[in-house]
Ligand SMILES: Nc1ncnc2c1ncn2[C@@H]1O[C@H](COP(=O)(O)OP(=O)(O)OP(=O)(O)O)[C@@H](O)[C@H]1O
């Protein structure tokens with residue numbers, strides 16, 4: 001367990017280092033921050049003075065070391081636009097984004113497993129063929145189209161669910177504001193969560209189906225039949241558990257990726273989350289905010305992967321993370 | 326009535342380019358306490374035969390003709406519920422590769438207890454006791470601890486012992502052993518064979534031993550069935566076949582045994598390889614590889630000729646016999 005955590009920590013450090021280098025280089029090439037900081041009226045001499053003061057004239061390396069040193073203390077600079085610490089600005093929007101990701105993950109888990117398993121167990125049935133057909137279509141439809149269709153049908157035509165904003169939030173133990181705690185919040189979650197889930201759902205259904213089909217062909221499943229076990233025991237105890245092992249691994253990566261997909265979803269639904277903020281930051285060339293976003297997303301990635309590995313270790317007896325022998 | 330009687334069994338696989346008959350015209354019967362052997366080279370259809378007895382052939386394969394009568398009931402078309410009562414309970418099977426047979430994510434205990442629970446009303450505690458008892462029968466040290474272990478924590482030989490213990494859980498009448506030692510270390514192959522033999526003898530279990538190793542089978546079984554390309558081409562008392570095989574294929578198999586070769590000479594082998602089942606071959610399937618083949622061999626399928634206690638599917642049995650007498 002300890003060895004695992006240390007390994008993870010080293011990995012995290014390497015990943016964060018790479019992210020910081022990339023985001024820092026972007027910072028250098030994203031246009032002139034001074035244009036954002038000061039108006040047109042400031043003279044060139046004054047600008048040069050400001051550049052010096054901000055350290056923008058130092059070499060790349062010097063600037064990076066300064067940046068990294070501060071970053072290690074949690075200081076990613078002030079947002080040019082909000083005039084507040086960038087990290088603080090981003091983290092304030094984190095709960096909204098995590099609401100979305102969490103909601104979409106729930107949808108994916110509760111739909112992909114039954115649908116994938118069903119279509120593997122009854123590949124010839126019409127319903128399975130429908131599932132597979134729809135998932136093929138689903139994979140090829142771009143997110144914004146899904147979003148627009150959903151908004152048009154359910155928000156505009158039927159007015160069943162609101163199409164933008166986050167609605168009321170409730171406080172979870174006084175630590176965290178989430179839309180899951182109010183009816184209004186939940187209704188606001190529906191469409192964006194479906195949209196976000198729609199990106200990954202077909203992929204997961206197909207993955208679960210193909211893994212399950214493979215497991216059903218395995219020798220140990222055949223042996224389970226030879227023992228005279230009931231079909232439900234064979235399908236749900238023998239086959240499903242083995243099916244889920246690779247799905248958990250892929251799932252972890254995909255859920256991490258979903259955080260990035262929130263940029264589009266949040267923009268379409270005017271969802272006040274990190275992704276929406278990030279896009280605004282890009283438009284305003286608010287580099288500290290952009291960098292902070294990338295680092296926070298990188299951190300989430302590492303965290304999700306670590307949690308997934310822990311779960312994997314719990315489910316798979318051949319991986320020993322926690323069980324010490 | 327024999328305990329198990331296989332009649333005209335035919336198994337086909339529906340493949341994209343037509344269907345392939347993996348088994349044809351299989352006939353044999355097994356009495357209580359019998360020990361029969363099924364030999365043949367890789368791809369002859371031995372495993373398919375073993376699985377089809379338990380009606381375990383899965384898509385795209387199916388039993389397309391014939392019957393598997395167990396105590397008079399035809400397993401080939403028995404309702405799933407009744408079939409379940411027979412599998413693992415009255416007839417059980419030991420698979421080829423113990424590394425793949427046990428479910429990697431379930432403990433040994435779970436995989437044993439679930440089998441007991443599938444066939445009778447029993448508490449976890451009692452099921453555990455029986456499981457431990459069976460593990461002792463297959464000479465597994467400290468069985469209690471094994472129950473809580475996962476398959477990957479055990480060696481191949483140990484796993485096959487556990488599979489054997491599972492096959493014994495319900496005291497079946499028949500055990501089908503599909504090459505139970507091929508995946509194992511040579512050093513433990515004999516041990517496992519002996520174990521199976523001992524247990525079958527002690528419990529009066531009929532054994533269907535599938536193997537491609539004639540050496541093993543001659544020590545264990547009374548009746549022998551030689552398979553080639555999905556058919557039984559020679560059958561009879563094991564001793565008779567080993568000592569005086571009639572079919573050129575069986576002769577080839579026996580001559581290929583290392584102990585049949587004089588020291589220093591090259592190992593003999595049967596030239597060529599078994600035809601793929603979807604090749605449209607007329608006549609005897611062995612004819613392209615047979616040293617004695619004549620026109621008739623490529624034209625018509627041989628029927629069985631009685632020869633001593635054996636039945637041989639070869640056109641030339643009589644002729645070759647006469648030649649032998651002459652020379
Ligand atoms: N799932 C399948 N799909 C298509 N054909 C199959 C399938 N399983 C078996 N067959 C056919 O049945 C034939 C016999 O296979 P089988 O596994 O019984 O051979 P075997 O005698 O057990 O060989 P080995 O000694 O290698 O185990 C194969 O050559 C193949 O043509």
Ligand SMILES: [Mg+2]
Pocket residue numbers: 371372373421503504
């Ligand atoms: Mg086989």
